[in-house]
Amino acid sequence: MIDLGYRAREQFAPFHMRKERWACIVAHRRAGKTVACVMDLIDAALRCDKPNPRFAYVAPFYTQAKDIAWSYVKQYGAPIPGASINESELRLDLPNGGRVRLYGAENYDRLRGLYFDGIVLDEYADMDPRVWPQVVRPALSDRRGWATFIGTPKGRNDFWRIWNGDAETGWPGALNSDEWFHLMLKASETGIVQDEELRDSRRMLSADEYEQEYECSFEAAIKGAFYxxxxxxxxxxxxxxxxxxxxxxxxxxxxxxxxxxxxxxxxxxxxxxxxxxxxxxxxxxxxxxxxxxxxxxxxxxxxxxxxxxxxxxxxxxxxxxxxxxxxxxxxxxxxxxxxxxxxxxxxxxxxxxxxxxxxxxxxxxxxxxxxxxxxxxxxxxxxxxxxxxxxxxxxxxxxxxxxxxxxxxMPMPKGRYQGRGASSSSSWMAG
Ligand SMILES: Nc1ncnc2c1ncn2[C@@H]1O[C@H](COP(=O)(O)OP(=O)(O)OP(=O)(O)O)[C@@H](O)[C@H]1O
Ligand SMILES: [Mg+2]
Structure with missing residues (x-):
């Protein structure tokens, strides 16, 4: 057994011990989602006994994967004897031939044609809903790989449907399916973020935003959404x-x-x-x-x-x-x-x-x-x-x-389309 200096937060222990192939975790900010997922990948890659194990961490944008997850991969992965880090490809190579690589969902075409033994989709609520059915799911078929969806809510979008189900397609939702591991972590229940920090965040955010970011509410309106x-x-x-x-x-x-x-x-x-x-x-x-x-x-x-x-x-x-x-x-x-x-x-x-x-x-x-x-x-x-x-x-x-x-x-009454605020007052089509 190698000690990587990682101690799972108790809230994530059931996740690391899951038996289900699929997992969906809705968790508050700073819960330790990204660390838990990176460790889950490294652990799975080390244990995988198939030839050339391939594991992936996907963030909505490549730069985000690099900024957020890469330091965790290096921190916990580099000390493994025989492991090597490939900086330009954001990849950890393990002594058993296993690899953990970071990707951005904005270039999801780059994932086509690859196979994975396990994949994490972090901040899934921000991803193109095509990523999963068109590219990731097929890439798991060859080797019966697993997938974990994790993030904080962002309105009733695809993340919500995966969690809660979709009446249109008959999908029951991770919540209601025996084949899925599911976990919701609210800040008021986990005690991970200190009360003082939470009070501070409450002051910085609107009530809706706080509910979304810390209490896992899918009901809050998406901030900054134009339409x-x-x-x-x-x-x-x-x-x-x-x-x-x-x-x-x-x-x-x-x-x-x-x-x-x-x-x-x-x-x-x-x-x-x-x-x-x-x-x-x-x-x-x-x-x-x-x-x-x-x-x-x-x-x-x-x-x-x-x-x-x-x-x-x-x-x-x-x-x-x-x-x-x-x-x-x-x-x-x-x-x-x-x-x-x-x-x-x-x-x-x-x-x-x-x-x-x-x-x-x-x-x-x-x-x-x-x-x-x-x-x-x-x-x-x-x-x-x-x-x-x-x-x-x-x-x-x-x-x-x-x-x-x-x-x-449209023949409109004069001034009808003079935009609010920043718009020019003469014709909005100017420029
Ligand atoms: N098991 C752990 N042991 C020690 N520190 C941890 C552990 N898990 C997470 N942390 C620390 O907690 C902080 C938040 O972790 P992480 O980035 O994984 O959270 P997150 O839920 O992904 O947050 P965000 O919502 O901001 O993306 C980091 O400083 C990280 O180093
Ligand atoms: Mg994170």
Missing amino acids: AEQMKRARVEGRIARIPIERGLGVWTAWDLGVSDSTAIWFGQTLGREERIIDYYEASGVGLDHYAKVLRDRDYVYTKHYFPHDVAVKSLSTGVTRVETLRGLGIEPTIVPRHAVMDGINATQRYIDRCWFDEERCKRGLESLTQYRRDYDEKQRVFKVSPLHDWTSHGADAFRMRAAMAATD
């Missing part, structure tokens, strides 16, 4: 439902074109003031011809295709603009005038109030709109004005194209 209020209203008013597609009515599309990122497309029908958002599509790593086929296969009768202004920019590699490429594929783009992002966001907030959404076909898009939020400056502890660039940006940006266009299309 949370509007999306909540749409849900309460029953505007997120099954929406029948009106066959006699044309369909517009609104796009966000990713080069190295995802491309997102919304499909909608306009009926007077009412916007029926009937469909959503998102993919990455494929050419424009792929999306042209997606449109054709959908069998809708199209009206306009709204694109951000940068489609008109010449590609350095091919010398043609994407407008030309799109035309060649039978898609005539309508270019949305350039506007300040915050003005577009203001327009979108108003626009959402006119929308009905198909809850099934737009599922991922709806999730993007709900979760799309301001960037947070960890050092200054303040929200930035600008949005966070993550998996939610593509759907949100594409949606903004239609909203921005609708704002100019």
